Amino acid sequence: MSHTGYRILHTSDWHLGNTLHDHSRIEEYRSFFAELKKIIVSNEVDALLVSGDIFDTGAPSNAALELYYSFLTSLNGSCCKNVVVTAGNHDSPATLNTSRALLELLNVRVVATPDAQNQFRNEVFALPSEDAPQVIVCAAPYLRDAALQASLDNEKFETDEQFVRAGTKAHFAKLQKLAVELREKLGKNLPIVAMAHLYAAGASPSENADDTEYSIVGNLENIGSEIFPPVFDYVALGHIHRPQKVAGEERIRYSGSPLPMGFDEARSRSEVLIVDLEQGKAPVVRPMGLNLPRKLVTISGTDLSEIRGKIAVQDKETPGAWVRVRFTGAGSVGSLRQNLADDFERTSLELVQAEYAARVDNSQAALGEERDLSEFSPTEVFERRLESAESKFDQDPDLKTRVELAFQEILKSVQEGMVD
Ligand SMILES: [Mn+2]
Structure with missing residues (x-):
């Protein structure tokens, strides 16, 4: 399916290495990756964006690591010339960073640690490259307290909730500024895509009444969708495992997790999102259903x-x-x-x-x-x-x-x- 513009595939929350009451899910992951590869190739996807929670724990098993590296390597030489991977709250930034330089050689960009020293410049870049830019990406990993604090230039807040909200807002305002500067420098009206791993207000964690520990974790407060103004043409979110739009906006989406992370998340289908981005046009989003290998x-x-x-x-x-x-x-x-x-x-x-x-x-x-x-x-x-x-x-x-x-x-x- 040939196309003009730039085509990305948005997914998140793989949770590689997840086990269900000590039952291994490796076979389900193999089946997911085979299907994902097929979708990427048959749709001529240009870039893959994975918005956090790559692994289920900070110390993934060798089998989980092997799945990750094998899949990323299998994209080499395909239509999908670029991959962006961000860290979620389940990921250890240090673990993802061990292979950052190596994966860079395969055009896989890993953004696990917000670089406050460098004004978070590591999160903003052009794809496929600055020489032939098609889109600008603001790839924010899960924001822990240190990154929120640095984003706020050390301003203090009364409650944790206010701190997280204000810190997240300030962080994306900084990324937006960097993205607009880069767009001006490159001299083209490039679309801007944000990646984030957070709990956006108005999103519902699960179809079931019982939310699992995976749906709401840590210090996640509701982040208002107004932190993503229309300058962001598309926002590829991770963290909530059920696919959905946020605040009814076509351009702000959770892809959801490919596998349900427990019986409370059991569902009949999962999906990944294909997004066509073109200068001066609204993004076109197509959900692609995934077969769940095991009910x-x-x-x-x-x-x-x-x-x-x-x-x-x-x-x-x-x-x-x-x-x-x-x-x-x-x-x-x-x-x-x-x-x-x-x-x-x-x-x-x-x-x-x-x-x-x-x-x-x-x-x-x-x-x-x-x-x-x-x-x-x-x-x-x-x-x-x-x-x-x-x-x-x-x-x-x-x-x-x-x-x-x-x-x-x-x-x-x-x-x-x-x-x-
Ligand atoms: Mn998750």
């Missing part, structure tokens, strides 16, 4: 026989699905996992999570000792052990983080050993 399904019932009946039906409707069982009745029937093991054995479904709704709804009760060990994930068990050893970390708070990272690393290598 996530919740089966709930007030007793075991109701749940058993639904398992048989679900097996016909969504073969191969991963299942969360929610027991919504009163009282307890002991370990749901053990009770239902034979039933799942007879199907193509996989029981990933089993829970008592009453205990989840009352998280204090969920911490009671009635739960069977099999209902805990290895991470939950380890976290409990750490809690009981809390006093040992008093001297060195970093030690706890290092121990947690080391545990995740060991866990991932064990899990991936089982998959591959």
Whole structure:
């Protein structure tokens, strides 16, 4: 599909390395990347923009890193001559920066750390190059306190919320100024695209009533969409996992995450966005649907026989699905996992999570000792052990983080050993 102007593909929130209750999702990611490559090539996309949360954790597994590098390398020599990757709140800037110089050789630009010393000039550049510019990009990573503080030139605010709002606004005002200066220098009326990883006011995190930890994280306050005035022809947002426009504006969009990050985010489709940018014209946005390689399904019932009946039906409707069982009745029937093991054995479904709704709804009760060990994930068990050893970390708070990272690393290598 040939085109005039410049064609970008906007995606975000890959969360590579994500596991669902200790089930590896590597196969789903392989399928996503194969589909993404196909969309890029068949639509002759010029540049790929990934707006944060590349990895699920700051210490991604080797398998997650391998997926990332293999995919980026596979674009070399294709129509997609440029890639821009920004850090999200889940990413460790240091981790992304380890390969920044190397990826630069493949025309992959990694923006993980706002460079306050240099007035954030590392976030503003022309694509595909300054010699033959087609678009100007303001690529802001997730803004932590230091970057917000520097953007505000150390002005003080009463509340965290005011600080985050004002800091974010000041940051994009600085980027806008740099972009307009660059546009004047290049002497062309180039479109300007912003990338950001934040929670914009008017966006809804999830289709479900229960928001997951992935939807609203950290010190994210609602950022008003007015921080993106029309000088930004398109705003490629990350952070919210459900694709949507912000404040009804065609040009301000969340692409959403390609995979649902848990049963509360289960959905029938995901998407990436193709955006055509041309001087003096409004951008044209086309959502491209993605096939979800594996369905996530919740089966709930007030007793075991109701749940058993639904398992048989679900097996016909969504073969191969991963299942969360929610027991919504009163009282307890002991370990749901053990009770239902034979039933799942007879199907193509996989029981990933089993829970008592009453205990989840009352998280204090969920911490009671009635739960069977099999209902805990290895991470939950380890976290409990750490809690009981809390006093040992008093001297060195970093030690706890290092121990947690080391545990995740060991866990991932064990899990991936089982998959591959
Ligand atoms: Mn995310």
